[in-house]
Amino acid sequence: MFGSHLSIAGGMFHALDVAKEQKMDCVQVFTKNQRQWKTKPLQDEDVSAWIDKLELLGWRGTNRIVSHNSYLINMASPEKATWNKSIALQREEIERCEVLEIPYLVSHPGARLGTPRKRGEPNQLGKTPSKEEFAGLKRIAKAIDTLHIELPGYKTVTCLETTVGSGTNLGYDFQHLAWIRQNVKEPERVGFCFDTCHVTAAGYDMSSEKKADAVLELLRESVGLEHIRVFHFNDSTGEIGSRLDRHAHIGQGTCGLSCFRAIIEHARWIDVPKILETSKEENNTGKPMDVVNIAKLRRMAKLANKHR
Secondary structure, three states: OEEEEOOOOOOOHHHHHHHHHOOOOEEEEOOOOOOOOOOOOOOHHHHHHHHHHHHHHOOOOOOOEEEEOOOOOOOOOOOHHHHHHHHHHHHHHHHHHHHOOOOEEEEOOOEOOOOOOOOOOOOOOOOOOOHHHHHHHHHHHHHHHHHHHHOOOOOOEEEEEOOOOOOOEOOOOHHHHHHHHHOOOOHHHEEEEEEHHHHHHHOOOOOOHHHHHHHHHHHHHHOOHHHEEEEEEOEEOOOOOOOOOOEEOOOOOOOOHHHHHHHHOOHHHOOOOEEEOOOOOEOOOOOEHHHHHHHHHHHHHHHHHHHO
């Protein structure tokens, strides 16, 4: 289940064309411009073209399609106006996913704002959240509850994404994500997206087989492995614990191949989408780097199958 985040320029269905052309198993898209508060509604012809392509690929009704929400949304904001605008935009994201039959919406948890963190200050993983962090987590849970009340019966699952902890962003600690899910009234509508770059830059060391296994055990104890619905497969140019969100191609960063192997080899996640968010240039032979990265990941998966 390897794929990539692909452009929707010229029509959303073009992302599915590229996915087919590059022999991907899954895809992630934006359903709108991710940097605008307002956007035009989905057009019937665009929805039909998208659904038709899903049918042709045999992907309709599967978990192969992922969307990512707008970068503007901040469900942790203490500013009432921004919090309300964020809920409204998140509602639109969920509604678009529902119409387009996209089962998973990856969503950044949000930034608490307030007292800034010191530059270079490491994340204190596994510690009790600060008062301001806890307040931010409660605002996220309240926002999600509000959306669930307003959108009863919707199938799209909100997948809260692990973060590096830059600025005042929440979600850098597995416990943050676990607390949100445990404290919403419909937890079955909430899952998680595990980003390998973000987890590494947050301070979780997966650079050896033993260390990777230890991180996954922490993940099991906190959020539950079964609630990971999506992976973002990105290597990290930032060092472990750097809090720098800088993606690199697979094997060209500090995550360590053991990070990716540990996930690929885990039987529970065979059918969970693993999405690249790496740059789209070509290598020195003219091959798209998405194809190069996926080929590397498939070699790992082939070896894992031999050992099962």
